[in-house]
Amino acid sequence: MLISKDRNPRSYRIVGPQRQIDERDTPHPRVDRGELGDRLRTWRKTIGEDPLRRILSGGGGGDSNNTLSNIMRRIPEGKVNPNKIPVSDPAHMARNIKEIARFLGADVVGITHLDQAYVYSHRASGNAAAGEKPGDPIHLPHCYAICMGFASDYYKLLSNNSRISDTEYGLGNNHTIPTTFMLASYIREMGYPARAHHYGTYEINPIPLAVNAGLGELGRHGMLIHEEYGSRLHLSVVTTDLPLAVDEPVDIGVEDFCKYCMKCARTCPSHSIPFGGKEVYNGVEKYRINVETCYKHKLASRGQWYSCVICVSSCCYNKPKAWWHTLALWSIKKTPIPLRPLLIKPLLWIDDLFWGKRPWRHMKWLDYDNAPQPVTCNIPGCQAQHKNLQHKRLHPKPVVGSTVG
Ligand code: B12
Ligand code: SF4
Ligand code: SF4
Numbered sequence: 058m059l060i061s062k063d064r065n066p067r068s069y070r071i072v073g074p075q076r077q078i079d080e081r082d083t084p085h086p087r088v089d090r091g092e093l094g095d096r097l098r099t100w101r102k103t104i105g106e107d108p109l110r111r112i113l114s115g116g117g118g119g120d121s122n123n124t125l126s127n128i129m130r131r132i133p134e135g136k137v138n139p140n141k142i143p144v145s146d147p148a149h150m151a152r153n154i155k156e157i158a159r160f161l162g163a164d165v166v167g168i169t170h171l172d173q174a175y176v177y178s179h180r181a182s183g184n185a186a187a188g189e190k191p192g193d194p195i196h197l198p199h200c201y202a203i204c205m206g207f208a209s210d211y212y213k214l215l216s217n218n219s220r221i222s223d224t225e226y227g228l229g230n231n232h233t234i235p236t237t238f239m240l241a242s243y244i245r246e247m248g249y250p251a252r253a254h255h256y257g258t259y260e261i262n263p264i265p266l267a268v269n270a271g272l273g274e275l276g277r278h279g280m281l282i283h284e285e286y287g288s289r290l291h292l293s294v295v296t297t298d299l300p301l302a303v304d305e306p307v308d309i310g311v312e313d314f315c316k317y318c319m320k321c322a323r324t325c326p327s328h329s330i331p332f333g334g335k336e337v338y339n340g341v342e343k344y345r346i347n348v349e350t351c352y353k354h355k356l357a358s359r360g361q362w363y364s365c366v367i368c369v370s371s372c373c374y375n376k377p378k379a380w381w382h383t384l385a386l387w388s389i390k391k392t393p394i395p396l397r398p399l400l401i402k403p404l405l406w407i408d409d410l411f412w413g414k415r416p417w418r419h420m421k422w423l424d425y426d427n428a429p430q431p432v433t434c435n436i437p438g439c440q441a442q443h444k445n446l447q448h449k450r451l452h453p454k455p456v457v458g459s460t461v462g
Pocket of ligand 3: 316318
């Protein structure tokens with residue numbers, strides 16, 4: 058059991074000891090073992106009829122050497138250069154490292170202490186070239202976590218759920234790989250140990266680390282929300298012993314917004330996002346989605362898409378870069394916390410008015426077109442008249458104050 062150093066972020070609270078999570082108990086390995094049902098296990102193995110999907114995420118039918126993340130899972134990390142560059146000013150080094158991370162491709166960067174509570178206890182998959190086997194205990198004694206975010210295109214995600222939003226989401230995952238790999242290599246060449254945690258391989262949970270590093274706050278939908286990019290931000294981390302000054306968590310009003318907004322909960326097609334308050338799980342009080350129903354919603358795609366991104370697109374923080382978005386965020390941050398609801402309620406009304414209660418756009422790109430299609434049911438013998446997959450009644454929003462914790 059580990060006691061985390063409380064950094065007082067507003068979007069979560071440490072209320073007890075935390076145990077490290079075994080990566081084998083996280084959702085993908087559980088699905089691969091069939092614990093969420095045979096249909097989902099088969100789906101994960103066989104989906105992949107689109108070539109873009111196959112290069113971006115792997116999947117059945119493709120050559121794994123055509124998928125960057127699969128290749129990266131098989132290579133060992135480079136050696137640490139024996140000639141260590143001395144660091145006399147960790148704050149100066151932190152500024153340099155952030156500049157390099159941005160130069161190498163990250164959109165946002167923050168640094169925090171590596172809290173062992175967010176390091177997996179055991180690995181789920183092996184890497185023979187690095188001498189790592191599935192089930193091996195993870196030993197990651199580094200002091201710092203350099204957390205990076207890679208933004209996706211706002212409009213492509215608005216085509217949710219479609220092949221277009223899939224490719225944008227898949228590309229974002231892949232964008233994390235080269236930058237994270239190069240930053241870890243750079244630090245090793247400076248003479249300090251460093252490990253890259255990206256879409257190809259993780260030994261840590263990036264979300265709590267990114268919250269602690271000040272990249273944003275944890276939203277009701279369970280993801281990190283950044284003030285400019287919302288949650289259309291893919292996360293990666295480099296852990297290291299290079300001496301660095303750390304950042305503080307930020308307050309961008311997510312805690313207050315999520316109490317009243319609930320747009321993600323209203324639009325989630327699988328009812329996986331809570332309307333109610335936070336809950337305590339593994340020593341942390343935070344919002345918690347129903348991971349199983351969210352994962353199983355993939356079966357509803359009937360081959361038309363792969364990754365649901367509705368909660369990302371719905372979130373009011375997820376907007377294209379514009380002066381009015383910056384102004385709204387600035388006003389929230391400057392308003393004293395007790396007065397924020399007075400500002401949030403009109404902002405939510407404006408959000409629904411201009412961006413819709415269920416943000417979505419018709420889009421054509423390459424030969425893809427996300428216009429609603431009549432659904433062809435793939436359940437043998439099914440006679441039901443299915444509506445198209447975009448058509449959905451919103452879940453009613455409960456009366457504010459009755460269930461919010
Ligand atoms: C398995 C997985 C999935 C599964 C299960 C969903 C889930 N939320 O766990 C499926 C395939 C359904 C999925 C869906 C999605 N995912 Co996903 N997923 C992962 C993965 C690989 C592991 C997550 C995990 O272990 N969950 C199991 C347990 C830990 O979940 P939990 O107890 O509910 O805790 C969640 C949060 O509360 C938080 N958390 C856990 N402990 C603590 C402690 C503290 C203090 C805090 C603050 C937070 C925190 O992390 C968990 C992940 O959401 C991570 C990458 C990674 N290595 O972590 C990406 C990741 C969480 N997914 C991501 C995204 C973008 C998505 C989707 C939008 C796209 C998609 N369809 O694939 C949806 C959004 C669903 C949602 N609302 O969360 C991003 C989130 C980025 C962000 N800005 O926060 C991640 C980080 C990948 C990345 N590299 O960027 N995902
Ligand atoms: S990814 Fe889709 S199904 Fe999962 S929580 Fe978000 S909106 Fe709901
Ligand atoms: S949609 Fe609203 S409730 Fe959901 S995470 Fe975003 S701000 Fe919070």
